[in-house]
Amino acid sequence: MSVMPKAITPANSITRRDFLGGAAGMLAAPWLRPAGAKAQIVPGPEERRQIEAAIPTKAIAAPGRARKLLIFDLNVGYGGHRSIATCNLAFTLMGEKTGAFQTVISREPSVFKPETLREFDAVFLNNTVGNLFEDPALRQSLIEFVYGGGGLMGVHGTSVAFTKWPGAIEDWPEFGIMIGARGANHRASDEHVFIKLDDPAHPVNQAFAGQGFDYRDEFFRVHEPYSRNRVRVLLSIDTEKTDLQQGPAYGKLERADNDYALAWVRQYGRGPVFYCTIAHNPYVFWDPKMLQFYLAAAQFAVGDLPAPTTPSAKLTPAILAQEQLGWRLGLMPPAPASPDASRGGGPTSQMAAGNLTLFETIDRAAELGLLYIGGSSQQTVSREITKKFDGQLGNDELKQVRLKLDAASVRLLTYHVQAMPSDEPNCRKVFGFGRKIGIETIIAEPPPEVLDTIERLCDEYDINLAIPSTGQISSRKVGHPREVLKLCNGRSKRIGACAPATAETVAILRDRLIILQLANDAGKIAPLLEEIYRLGVRPTMFSVEYPPDGSMSMPGIAQSIGLFNKVSVQLAKRGEQ
Numbered sequence: 001m002s003v004m005p006k007a008i009t010p011a012n013s014i015t016r017r018d019f020l021g022g023a024a025g026m027l028a029a030p031w032l033r034p035a036g037a038k039a040q041i042v043p044g045p046e047e048r049r050q051i052e053a054a055i056p057t058k059a060i061a062a063p064g065r066a067r068k069l070l071i072f073d074l075n076v077g078y079g080g081h082r083s084i085a086t087c088n089l090a091f092t093l094m095g096e097k098t099g100a101f102q103t104v105i106s107r108e109p110s111v112f113k114p115e116t117l118r119e120f121d122a123v124f125l126n127n128t129v130g131n132l133f134e135d136p137a138l139r140q141s142l143i144e145f146v147y148g149g150g151g152l153m154g155v156h157g158t159s160v161a162f163t164k165w166p167g168a169i170e171d172w173p174e175f176g177i178m179i180g181a182r183g184a185n186h187r188a189s190d191e192h193v194f195i196k197l198d199d200p201a202h203p204v205n206q207a208f209a210g211q212g213f214d215y216r217d218e219f220f221r222v223h224e225p226y227s228r229n230r231v232r233v234l235l236s237i238d239t240e241k242t243d244l245q246q247g248p249a250y251g252k253l254e255r256a257d258n259d260y261a262l263a264w265v266r267q268y269g270r271g272p273v274f275y276c277t278i279a280h281n282p283y284v285f286w287d288p289k290m291l292q293f294y295l296a297a298a299q300f301a302v303g304d305l306p307a308p309t310t311p312s313a314k315l316t317p318a319i320l321a322q323e324q325l326g327w328r329l330g331l332m333p334p335a336p337a338s339p340d341a342s343r344g345g346g347p348t349s350q351m352a353a354g355n356l357t358l359f360e361t362i363d364r365a366a367e368l369g370l371l372y373i374g375g376s377s378q379q380t381v382s383r384e385i386t387k388k389f390d391g392q393l394g395n396d397e398l399k400q401v402r403l404k405l406d407a408a409s410v411r412l413l414t415y416h417v418q419a420m421p422s423d424e425p426n427c428r429k430v431f432g433f434g435r436k437i438g439i440e441t442i443i444a445e446p447p448p449e450v451l452d453t454i455e456r457l458c459d460e461y462d463i464n465l466a467i468p469s470t471g472q473i474s475s476r477k478v479g480h481p482r483e484v485l486k487l488c489n490g491r492s493k494r495i496g497a498c499a500p501a502t503a504e505t506v507a508i509l510r511d512r513l514i515i516l517q518l519a520n521d522a523g524k525i526a527p528l529l530e531e532i533y534r535l536g537v538r539p540t541m542f543s544v545e546y547p548p549d550g551s552m553s554m555p556g557i558a559q560s561i562g563l564f565n566k567v568s569v570q571l572a573k574r575g576e577q
Helices: 016-020 045-054 083-098 136-147 156-160 173-179 203-208 282-286 288-302 317-325 358-367 395-408 424-436 448-461 481-488 503-512 522-535 557-576
Strands: 068-072 102-106 122-126 151-155 182-185 191-197 213-217 221-223 232-237 261-268 271-276 329-332 372-376 411-416 441-443 464-468 495-500 513-517 541-545
Touching: 045 083, 045 282, 068 083, 068 288, 083 102, 083 122, 083 282, 083 288, 122 136, 122 288, 136 173, 136 271, 136 395, 136 424, 151 156, 151 173, 151 288, 156 182, 156 271, 173 271, 173 395, 203 232, 203 288, 271 288, 282 288, 317 557, 329 358, 329 411, 329 557, 358 372, 358 395, 372 541, 395 411, 411 541, 424 441, 424 448, 441 513, 448 464, 448 495, 464 481, 464 513, 481 495, 481 503, 495 503, 503 513, 503 522, 522 557, 541 557
Parallel strands: 068 102, 068 122, 122 151, 151 271, 329 372, 329 541, 372 411, 411 441, 441 464, 464 495, 495 513, 513 541
Antiparallel strands: 182 221, 191 213, 191 232, 232 261, 261 271
C-alpha cells in the first residue's frame, strides 16, 4: 500500500455540508461536529465536476424506504488514501442525486454504539486501515448489527481494518471472516490488470453488461480467510491475459490456487456484505462504470437490491436453479410433538429428543450438501457447550455458533421456540435473541391473546412467525391449516404457517406458507413441487427433517434432497423458456 504525498489527518466527522458546500443544516447528532480546515482533503472543482458528470442518473432499485448509509473513514497508524475524500463525495452526491440513500460521514468510534448504529441501514468502511477501535462493546455492536441484517461495505484498505498497523498484525479475526479476506500485498498503484466477471449476471455486476475489462489501479492480493467456500466472487484477475510479473512487488503476491479475487459479496448471518479492492486511486470515483458498480453495491448493502450470496464454490446447477426460483432447502430437527405448545404443557417436543446438537446438525447439513438449517430452543449447542440454544448464551458462546456456521458454509434460517411467552417483555427477549443469531423465522405457537404483540414485534425485528400446523384436525387450539389461516387473516404477511407439504396445505395456505416440511417420500415430492411452482408460492424455507433418534440413516432423506434438486433444475429451465 503506497503512501500518498498528502496525508489525511484523522478528525471527528464530516457531514453532507462539508462536501456539498450548500446551506443544508447539520445532521443533529452528538457525535457529529464540523471537521477542521485540515481534516479532509476535499476534492477540487475539477474533480467534483468529473464526479458529478459520472454519477448515475437514477437508482438501480427503487428504495423500499428512506435509507441511511454510515461512511466511516478513520485510519490508525497510516496516513490514509487520497481517494477517501473523493469516494466520500462521490457516494454523497450519488445518494442524493439518485435518491438511493443519505450519507453520514464520521471518524468517531462512538458512532458504533448500538443506539447510533440502529439509525443506519448499512456501514461503509471507506479504506479504513489500522486498528480502528479496540473497545469490545463497540466491536460486539458492529457484529450484532451485521449479523442481524445490517449491511457492511468495505473497499481497498478495509481488508486490513482492525489490524495493528504497520505490519497488519491481526487484532480481530472475526472481522476478517466477516469482510471475507485479509491482506494488502500489491504491485504498482497503476498496475494494468485484465478483469473477468466471475458472475456476469449478478445484479451487482450489471454495470459491466456481461463483459470483462482492463483497468489500472492498485490491486490487493488477499489471503486467508478468503475462500470461495465463504464468498460469492464478482470480479477477479484474468490470469491468462494479465502480466502477473509487471512492476515492483510489495509483499508475497502468488497464490497456489492462482485465484486473485478483486470483489465479492457474502452474507454474514442476515447481513449483506460487499468488498472490492478497486479504490486506491481517486479517478476510480469519477469512472461512470465503477460508480454504477458501487451504486449497485450500496443498494445491495442497504437492502434494496436483492442479490444472491451463495458462496462461489457451492454453486451447483441445483443451487443456481433454486436461486432463480427463490427456493431454499434446509435441515431441521423433528417437528414438535407437544399437543399444546401454547400453554407449554404436554410431552416435551421431540426436538429435545433428537440427540443431535446444533453443531452436529450443522455438520450433517454440510455433509448432505445443504446450505441452510433450523435450530431449536430444545437443542444443546454442542458436546463442549452443553447449554441449550437460547437467550442464556453469552457473547463468546454465540461467537462460537457464528464461526461454526461460517466454517461449514451453512446459514441458520429458522428457530423453534417450545413455549412462546405470553407477555411482551419476554416475547421481546425471544425476538432479540432471534436477531442476534441471524434468523429469518421463529417457529412457535403463541397464545392467541399475545398475537397482536407478536405481530408488532415481527415488524419491529424483521422476523417472521411460522405457526406449526399438523395438517390434520387435532386437539390443539391450532392444528389444521384452516385453523392457522384463520389466525393469520387480517394480519401481517410476516405471520404464517410451518406445515407439512401436502396438496391440501398448499391449496389452503398458499402465500401464508413460511416453512414447508417435505415428507421423506420421494414419490410425493415431484408433483407437489410442480403445484407450488404453478401457484408461485415461495416459502422462506423448504425443510427435510432428521429422525427423532438423531440418526441420518432414515431411508429416503438423501433421495428426497436429490429429487428436490432435480425438480428445481427442471422447473428453472421451464421458466427460462
